[in-house]
Each structure stands twice: as structure tokens, then as C-alpha cells.
Amino acid sequence: xxxxxxxxxxxxxxxxxxxxxxxxxxxxxxxxxxxxxxxxxxxxxxxxxxxxxxxxxxxxxxxxxxxxxxxxxxxxxxxxxxxxxxxxxxxxxxxxxxxxxxxxxxxxxxxxxxxxxxxxxxxxx
Numbered sequence: 001x002x003x004x005x006x007x008x009x010x011x012x013x014x015x016x017x018x019x020x021x022x023x024x025x026x027x028x029x030x031x032x033x034x035x036x037x038x039x040x041x042x043x044x045x046x047x048x049x050x051x052x053x054x055x056x057x058x059x060x061x062x063x064x065x066x067x068x069x070x071x072x073x074x075x076x077x078x079x080x081x082x083x084x085x086x087x088x089x090x091x092x093x094x095x096x097x098x099x100x101x102x103x104x105x106x107x108x109x110x111x112x113x114x115x116x117x118x119x120x121x122x123x124x125x
Contacts, residue, residue: 001062001118008114009058009065015107016051019044035094040083044104047072058115066115073108080105 023045026032054072058065080101087093 001121004118005062005065005115006059008111008118009055011055011107012051012058012065012069012111013055016048016053016055019048019051019104023048032096034096035092037083037086037093037097040079040093040097040101043079044100047075047104054111058111062115062119066112066119069108069112069115073105073112076101076105076108 023041026036026041027045050068050072054065054068057068080098083093083101084098085091087095087098
């Protein structure tokens with residue numbers, strides 16, 4: 001189970017790094033090819049650091065990784081609901097932003113479930 005937890009932690013770390021790099025590039029002026037909702041972009045870059053912190057915690061402890069993944073999943077779900085509402089009400093949110101938040105929220109749900117599963121398996125052993 002340690003291998004599975006380390007693999008999940010690595011996914012969290014890499015996802016955070018990619019989030020920071022791509023988000024920072026757009027903040028610095030790179031054109032992603034679609035309209036950008038600036039508050040969401042800033043949130044995502046900030047969360048990239050939280051993703052890395054969660055990955056570090058998970059590397060050290062599956063239980064801490066599980067808690068961090070759950071917290072990030074819930075935060076992303078709240079933001080997803082907000083931007084989905086903005087999009088549906090004709091706000092300045094591109095459909096790509098909604099899809100990106102669906103992906104982020106889904107990734108963190110899978111990470112949470114993975115840590116929870118690995119923790120249960122380790123407790124039985």
C-alpha cells in the first residue's frame with residue numbers, strides 16, 4: 001500500500017506543479033486561446049501550492065494525504081459550483097473554465113478515494 005500512496009502523492013505533486021506553471025504563464029500574459037476568468041486563474045495558481053503541500057503531506061502519511069485531498073476536493077467543488085452558476089447565468093466564465101474545474105475536482109476526488117482505499121487496506125494488513 002505504501003507504493004500506492006506514494007504514487008498518489010506523486011500525482012498530487014505533479015498536478016500542483018503543472019497547475020502553477022501553466023497558470024503563472026497565463027497570468028504573465030500567455031494567451032491560452034480562450035477567455036480567462038481572472039479570479040478563477042488566481043485561485044487555481046494558489047491551489048497549485050496547496051496541491052504540492054498535499055502531495056508532501058501524503059508522501060509522509062496517507063492519513064494526512066487523505067484529509068488534504070478531501071479538503072481540496074471540497075474547496076474545488078464549491079468553486080466549481082460557483083463558476084457553473086456564473087456560466088449558466090451568462091457571466092464572464094468560458095466553458096473551458098468549467099471543464100477545467102470539473103477535471104480538477106474529479107482528480108482530487110479520485111486522490112481522496114485512493115488514499116482512503118489505501119488506508120483501509122493498510123489497516124487490515
